[in-house]
Amino acid sequence: MRLSIVITTVWLVLCGNLSAQTILNGSIVDGQTGDPLIGASILVKGTTTGTVTDIDGGWTLTVSGLPTILQFSYIGFAPTELEVTDVDQDLTVRLGDNAITTDVVEVRGRRISEKQQQAALTVETLDAIAIKETPAANFYDGLGSLKDVDLTAASLGFKIVNTRGFNSTNPVRSLQIIDGVDNQSPGLNFSLGNFLGASELDVNRVNLVVGASSAFYGPNAFNGVIAIETKDPFLQQGLSVQVKAAERELFEGGIRWAQALKNKSGREWVAYKLNLFGFRANDWEADNYDPVFGTDLSRDNPGGYDAVNRYGDEFNRSFSFPSVNGLGIIRRPGYAEKDLVDYNSENLKASVAVHFRLNPERSLESTELLVGSNYSTGTTVYQGDNRFSLKDIRFYQHKVELRNRDNFFLRAYITHEDAGKSYDPYFTALRLQDLHKTDGRWQSDYRNTWIRDIQPQVNNLENFPECNGCSIPERRQAEREFYASPEVQALLPGLHDQARELVAMSSSFGTQDRFIPGTARFDAAFDSITSTLLGQGGTRFFDKSALYHIHGEKQFRSVWQPQENSALDLTIGGNFRQYTPNSQGTILLDTMGRNINTSEFGIYGGGTMNLPKVKLSASLRADKNQNFDLLFSPAASVVFSPQPNTTFRASFSSAIRNPTLNDQYLFYNVGRAILLGNIDGVKDLVTVQSFVDVISMPIPDVGQLDYFDVDPIQPEKVRTFEVGARSTIGKSLYVDATYYYSRYTDFIGFNLGLDVSIFQGNLSDQQAYRVAANATDIVTTQGFSIGSNFYFANYFSFNGNYSWNVLNTQTDDPIIPAFNTPEHKFNLGVSGRDIPFNLFGNPVNSLGASVNYKWVDTYLFEGSPQFTGPIQSYGMLDAQINFTVPRIKTTFKLGASNLLDNQVFQVYGGPRIGRLAYISATYNLVKR
Structure with missing residues (x-):
C-alpha cells in the first residue's frame, strides 16, 4: 500500500x-x-x-x-x-x-496598438505593412506623410525629419535611435538621416514620438524621437532580397539573412542576422541662381550679383565704383555648385548581429546577450551652414547588450566616424579664385580693364557727347547721362562680359589665368585644394570623432496592487556618455593641445499607476554635463479611457538640450561670417545695424557704434503642456487630435555681430561673427494637429492629417530662432490592401495601392547668411501599386514620389526636388 x-x-x-x-x-x-x-x-x-x-x-x-x-x-x-x-x-x-475592435484600432496601413492608444505623448507609427504600402520611394521618406512631421530633402542622400518647429538642416533637437542606440554623428551631434541607419529589409517598425521627451529618452530628445526597431533574428528568419531602380539612374539593393540555431534539446539558443544594403544615384543639383534673399543687386545688374548656388560672388564693399562711368558695382564670377560637388550619391551599409539566449527553455522570456556591429560609408551632399560634400565618409558602430524583454537591459555602444575626403565647396570656390587673383588684385584689374579697354568702345559711339568748351563737372555730368541712356544700358551686359573675359587672363605679377571648370588645369587645382586640410590652405575636413555610451534600465512590474485590476509599475535607469572630438582644428577649437573631450551622465526614475479606466504616470530625470550645471526634467500625465476605444490625455513634459560641440567649440569661416562656438562668452561686438548706419554717414562717426557682449552658452530647456484625444467613431473612423504649448528658456540660436578695428578714429577693418547664444527672452510655440483614418468598402481606407504650428514670440531679442516650419500643412491619402483581382486569369488577393497628397505652406527658412530665404508653398503627389506573386515569393511595387514632377525647394539653398519614379521587387524566402 x-x-x-x-x-x-x-x-x-x-x-x-x-x-x-x-x-x-x-x-x-x-x-x-x-x-x-x-x-x-x-x-x-x-x-x-x-x-x-x-x-x-x-x-x-x-x-x-x-x-x-x-x-x-x-x-x-x-x-x-x-x-x-x-x-x-x-x-x-x-x-x-x-477593422475596429475594443482592444486595438486599425485603419489599414496605419495601426494603433492599445499601448499607443493610451500613450501620454503623441506617437506616430510606420509598421512593416505601412512601409510596404507607403508611396514614397523608401520607408524614411514615408515618415513625411505622418501627422506633425516635417521632412525636408537637402539631397537624395540626406533627408531631415523633424517635428514641432525649428526644422534646421542640423536636426539637433531631434533624437534618432535604432534599437535603443543613438545613431548621431559624434562630431556633428545629430543624425545624418538614414545614412548611418537601417536597411529597409530589416526595419520592423518606426515609432515617432512627437514633442519634448527628455524625461523618457534623455538629453536632445527635445522636439521628438525617431525610434527605429529592427527585426529579431529569432522571430523573423530566412532570406530577403530587394532590388529597386528609379529615375536619376537610381539603383538600390539589399539583402538580409537571419537564422536561429538549436541546441541538443531542440531549443533555439543563438540567432544571427546579416544585412547588406547599397544605393547609388545622380543627386539633385542645387542650381538656384536667383539673387540671395535680402541682397540689393538683382539679375539685371550688369556687373553681376550674388546667386544662391554660386559661390565666390558674395558682397565686397570695395567692389563699388560709382564714379567710373558704366562700371558701377561688380561681383567676381564665382563658381556654380555643380562644378564643385560630386553629385554621384552613394551609400553602402553592412551590419551583423548575434543574439544568444542564456536560458533557451524560456524562449522569449529568456535573458539575451546581443552583440552587433554596423558599418556605413558613402558620398552625399549635406547642407548645414554651408553646402558640404561628404565624400567617402565612414561610420563604425559596435554594440553589446544584455536584456530581458520588459524587464531590464544593460547596453553599451561605440560610434566612430571618419570624414574621409569630405570638403567645403564654398571655400573651394574662394580658394580657386584666390589662386587666380586675390580680391584686391581682381577688382583693380577689372577697374583698369574697364577704363583702358571698355570705356573707349562707348566713347567711340556716334552720339557720345563731345561737350567742347564744357567744364570738367559739366563734361562728367554729360557722360553720366549718356551712360544712363537706354542705348548704353543695353550694351553694358555685353561690355561687362568682355571685361570679365579680359580679367580672367593673368595681367599682373603673381596672378594666374582663371581656372575654367572642365579643364585639366581646373581639375588639378581642385584636387589639390580639396585634398589639403582646412587651415592649411585647403578645404578638406578632418573628423575622427567618437562617442562612447553605456545605458542601463530596470522595470518593476506590479510592485503595488491596492485593489483588483490596479497596479503600480516602476522604472529606474541611468546612462553615461563620453564624446572624444578630433577635428585637428578644421572645425572645432581642438588645436594647440586643447582637450575638448566632454562627458555627461543622467539618472531617471518613474512610475505608472494603472487603475480601471485611468493611467497616472510621473517621472523625473537628472542630467549633468561636465561643462554645465545639473538639470532636471520632470514629466507627468493622466490618461483617461471611459471606453476601450476612446482615450483622453493630458501631459506635462520637459526636455533639456545640452549645447552641441559646435555650440561650444566651433570656429568655422563660412565666407560672410565666422561661425563661433561660445563656451567662454564673447565681448565687444558691434551690432550690424549700427555698423550699417555709421558707414552710411557722409563722414562716419565711430562713436555711434553700438557694442554688446554675448554670455557663455547654456543648456536649452523646454516645458510642454499637451492635451489630446483618440477615439473610434462608429465602426470605421479613427480620430487623433492634439494641442500643445511649449515654453523655451535659454533658447539656443545665434547672434550676429562684428569685430571692428578702429585706427585714428576711422574704421580700418571688420570681421563678422555668428555666435552661438541663448535668447534673453522666453520663446514660446504652440500647435494643433488632427489625423483621421476611415475604413470603407472592405479593402480601402482614407487618411488625412493637418498640422498648425506657430512661433508666438515677437520681441526685440537679437536671437535668430530658425523656426523654419510652415504654419499650415496637410496630407490626404487613399490606400487599399488585399484587393481581389485576376492576373492572367489567375485570382490574386494581394493587390495594394495608395495615393498621398502633401501640401506645405510658405515659410521663411533661416540658415546661414548665404542660405536664408523663403520656401514657397508647394504640393506633392505620391502614388504606388504593389502585388505579391506567391509562387515566386516576390512582391512587386511600382510608384513615384512627386508624381506630377512639381519642382520644389524644401530647404533654401538646396536643390529643386522633382519626380522620382521607381520599381522594386522584394523576395522573401521564409526559413521555417
Whole structure:
C-alpha cells in the first residue's frame, strides 16, 4: 500500500514536471486571406507568459501545464481565446478581419496598438505593412506623410525629419535611435538621416514620438524621437532580397539573412542576422541662381550679383565704383555648385548581429546577450551652414547588450566616424579664385580693364557727347547721362562680359589665368585644394570623432496592487556618455593641445499607476554635463479611457538640450561670417545695424557704434503642456487630435555681430561673427494637429492629417530662432490592401495601392547668411501599386514620389526636388 502511494506520488510529480515543460506549436493566419500574421501575440490567460509569431506566422510557447487557455490577438483583428487540452491539438488560429475592435484600432496601413492608444505623448507609427504600402520611394521618406512631421530633402542622400518647429538642416533637437542606440554623428551631434541607419529589409517598425521627451529618452530628445526597431533574428528568419531602380539612374539593393540555431534539446539558443544594403544615384543639383534673399543687386545688374548656388560672388564693399562711368558695382564670377560637388550619391551599409539566449527553455522570456556591429560609408551632399560634400565618409558602430524583454537591459555602444575626403565647396570656390587673383588684385584689374579697354568702345559711339568748351563737372555730368541712356544700358551686359573675359587672363605679377571648370588645369587645382586640410590652405575636413555610451534600465512590474485590476509599475535607469572630438582644428577649437573631450551622465526614475479606466504616470530625470550645471526634467500625465476605444490625455513634459560641440567649440569661416562656438562668452561686438548706419554717414562717426557682449552658452530647456484625444467613431473612423504649448528658456540660436578695428578714429577693418547664444527672452510655440483614418468598402481606407504650428514670440531679442516650419500643412491619402483581382486569369488577393497628397505652406527658412530665404508653398503627389506573386515569393511595387514632377525647394539653398519614379521587387524566402 505504501509502495503504491509512493509510486503514485512520484508519478504525479513527474507529470507535474512534464506538464511544466509542455511545448505548444501553432500558427496564426488572416481568416480572410490565409496570409500569416507576423508579430501576432499569444498569451497564457491570467499570466505574463507569452510569445509572438515569426515571419511565417508560426509560434512556439512553453506552458506550465494542460489544460490552459491561450489568448490570441493581432493589431486590427478581433482577439480570440482557445482552450488547449492536448499537446497534439491543431493550433492553427484564423483571426477574423475586424477593422475596429475594443482592444486595438486599425485603419489599414496605419495601426494603433492599445499601448499607443493610451500613450501620454503623441506617437506616430510606420509598421512593416505601412512601409510596404507607403508611396514614397523608401520607408524614411514615408515618415513625411505622418501627422506633425516635417521632412525636408537637402539631397537624395540626406533627408531631415523633424517635428514641432525649428526644422534646421542640423536636426539637433531631434533624437534618432535604432534599437535603443543613438545613431548621431559624434562630431556633428545629430543624425545624418538614414545614412548611418537601417536597411529597409530589416526595419520592423518606426515609432515617432512627437514633442519634448527628455524625461523618457534623455538629453536632445527635445522636439521628438525617431525610434527605429529592427527585426529579431529569432522571430523573423530566412532570406530577403530587394532590388529597386528609379529615375536619376537610381539603383538600390539589399539583402538580409537571419537564422536561429538549436541546441541538443531542440531549443533555439543563438540567432544571427546579416544585412547588406547599397544605393547609388545622380543627386539633385542645387542650381538656384536667383539673387540671395535680402541682397540689393538683382539679375539685371550688369556687373553681376550674388546667386544662391554660386559661390565666390558674395558682397565686397570695395567692389563699388560709382564714379567710373558704366562700371558701377561688380561681383567676381564665382563658381556654380555643380562644378564643385560630386553629385554621384552613394551609400553602402553592412551590419551583423548575434543574439544568444542564456536560458533557451524560456524562449522569449529568456535573458539575451546581443552583440552587433554596423558599418556605413558613402558620398552625399549635406547642407548645414554651408553646402558640404561628404565624400567617402565612414561610420563604425559596435554594440553589446544584455536584456530581458520588459524587464531590464544593460547596453553599451561605440560610434566612430571618419570624414574621409569630405570638403567645403564654398571655400573651394574662394580658394580657386584666390589662386587666380586675390580680391584686391581682381577688382583693380577689372577697374583698369574697364577704363583702358571698355570705356573707349562707348566713347567711340556716334552720339557720345563731345561737350567742347564744357567744364570738367559739366563734361562728367554729360557722360553720366549718356551712360544712363537706354542705348548704353543695353550694351553694358555685353561690355561687362568682355571685361570679365579680359580679367580672367593673368595681367599682373603673381596672378594666374582663371581656372575654367572642365579643364585639366581646373581639375588639378581642385584636387589639390580639396585634398589639403582646412587651415592649411585647403578645404578638406578632418573628423575622427567618437562617442562612447553605456545605458542601463530596470522595470518593476506590479510592485503595488491596492485593489483588483490596479497596479503600480516602476522604472529606474541611468546612462553615461563620453564624446572624444578630433577635428585637428578644421572645425572645432581642438588645436594647440586643447582637450575638448566632454562627458555627461543622467539618472531617471518613474512610475505608472494603472487603475480601471485611468493611467497616472510621473517621472523625473537628472542630467549633468561636465561643462554645465545639473538639470532636471520632470514629466507627468493622466490618461483617461471611459471606453476601450476612446482615450483622453493630458501631459506635462520637459526636455533639456545640452549645447552641441559646435555650440561650444566651433570656429568655422563660412565666407560672410565666422561661425563661433561660445563656451567662454564673447565681448565687444558691434551690432550690424549700427555698423550699417555709421558707414552710411557722409563722414562716419565711430562713436555711434553700438557694442554688446554675448554670455557663455547654456543648456536649452523646454516645458510642454499637451492635451489630446483618440477615439473610434462608429465602426470605421479613427480620430487623433492634439494641442500643445511649449515654453523655451535659454533658447539656443545665434547672434550676429562684428569685430571692428578702429585706427585714428576711422574704421580700418571688420570681421563678422555668428555666435552661438541663448535668447534673453522666453520663446514660446504652440500647435494643433488632427489625423483621421476611415475604413470603407472592405479593402480601402482614407487618411488625412493637418498640422498648425506657430512661433508666438515677437520681441526685440537679437536671437535668430530658425523656426523654419510652415504654419499650415496637410496630407490626404487613399490606400487599399488585399484587393481581389485576376492576373492572367489567375485570382490574386494581394493587390495594394495608395495615393498621398502633401501640401506645405510658405515659410521663411533661416540658415546661414548665404542660405536664408523663403520656401514657397508647394504640393506633392505620391502614388504606388504593389502585388505579391506567391509562387515566386516576390512582391512587386511600382510608384513615384512627386508624381506630377512639381519642382520644389524644401530647404533654401538646396536643390529643386522633382519626380522620382521607381520599381522594386522584394523576395522573401521564409526559413521555417
